[in-house]
Amino acid sequence: MTTSWLFIREHVSLLIFQTILVLFIFLLYWLDGFREYNTAIYSLIISILLTGGYLSGKYILRRSFYNAITRTPEKMEDALIRYAPTPEHAEMSLFMRGLYKIYQNEVQTLYASQHRQQDFMNHWIHQMKTPISVIGLLLQEDGELDRESIAEELGRIQNGLDTVLINARLETFENDMQIEKINLKQFVQEVVNEHKRLFITNGVFPVISIDENYVVATDPKWMKIVFVQFITNAVKYTFEDGKKVYLDAECHEQGIVFSVRDEGIGIPNSDLNRLTKAFFTGENGRLTGESTGMGLFIASEVCNRLGHKLKIGSEHNVGTTVTVLFENGESGETDDTEQNRRTKRSHEDL
Structure with missing residues (x-):
């Protein structure tokens, strides 16, 4: 025209x-x-x-x-009209610039998410080659089958699959979120009990110091993923037998602060600011060779979306402390039915 x-x-x-x-x-x-x-x-x-x-x-x-x-427009920048001869056109130009900014933010978010997912899948597929190769070699050996080694490699594959599924579910986090009031101590005991073998195998002992009446409002399923990541890291990077992992909670004016403190190798100061970035493994990750760099990233994303403040502090060769602030936490009692249900599921402390 x-x-x-x-x-x-x-x-x-x-x-x-x-x-x-x-x-x-x-x-x-x-x-x-x-x-x-x-x-x-x-x-x-x-x-x-x-x-x-x-x-x-x-x-x-x-x-x-x-x-x-x-x-005919050739690129999205053509939507930004630079010629505004009237006040009406000037306002329309500002409106279009605002829409363009929103569009750019959404595109960048989608691109970053897609790029992260692709990189993670490539990284995970490469990492899964090792346990599959090990299982293949074990099956080719003559004599009695080493079931313990096969179970260990299968556990690595299972953990990798779980991480992939969790990362994929982050994209639809809001649709999968359900906030409940939970008793913090019983919840932590439940998580620790589910990972007894991890503590026993590594010779590390958990110490739980949480008041019986601390109640927090959160999504139990997602927070269990976060707590498991904290515990796994604390145990994995504690290389000496007989060390302890302290799981504490304190009530402050801001809310209830839950912390996981280990006596492991600690984290270098140069890595602290990048721990929650996707695929960042740091010096410690290279020591074990099994780190995907996604654990703390997922934990950080979950805490941010649930509104819980995550903080990581560490001293090299002394230990690491990870804290989560539940601003809606309170020192009260949970519903009797919920408490009884969780007591049946988690009836002992390590």
Whole structure:
């Protein structure tokens, strides 16, 4: 569509109104007995010239704007109109810039999510080659099958699959979230009991110091994933037998602060600010060779979306402390039914 035709279409209503107005004035003069045709023709010509001059000047001022909106766009930046001859167009330009900014943010978020998922899958597939190769070698050996080694490698595969599924579910986190009030101590005991073998195998002992009446509102399923990550890291990076992992909780004005403190190798200061970034393994991750760099990233994402503040502090060769602030936490008692249900599921402390 040409700019001139677009301009005419925009001002058709003005031309019709102007024509009706001139005819109405002529009608008034005719009814009043005025019969001077030369004056009428002169008035008509002057009206046409004035209207034409006004529209011509307006078209010249708006020509750049019309050129911008009638050409075929080649990129998204073409939506940002730089020519705003009128206040209305200026506001429209600001509106379009705001929409473009929202669009860019959404595209960047989707791109980052897709890129992270692709990188994680490539990393995970590469990492799964090791346990699969080990199982293949064990099956080729003569003699009695080493079931313990196969179970260990299968456990690595299972953990990797769980991480992939959790990472995929993060994309639909809001649809999978269900907030409940839980007794913090019973919840932590339940998580610890489910990972007894991890503590026993590594010769590390958990010490739980949490008040019986501490209650927090959170999503139990997602927070269990977070707590498991904290415990797993605490045990994995404690290389000496007989060390302890302390699971504590304190009630402050801001809420209840839950912490997991280990006596492991600690984290170098240079790595602390990057621990929650996707795929970051750091110096400690290279020591074990099994780190995916996704555990603390997932924990950070879950805490952020649930509104719990996560903080990580560490001293090299001394230990690491991870804390979570439950701002809605309180020192109260849970519902009896819920408490009994959780007591049956977690009836002993290590």
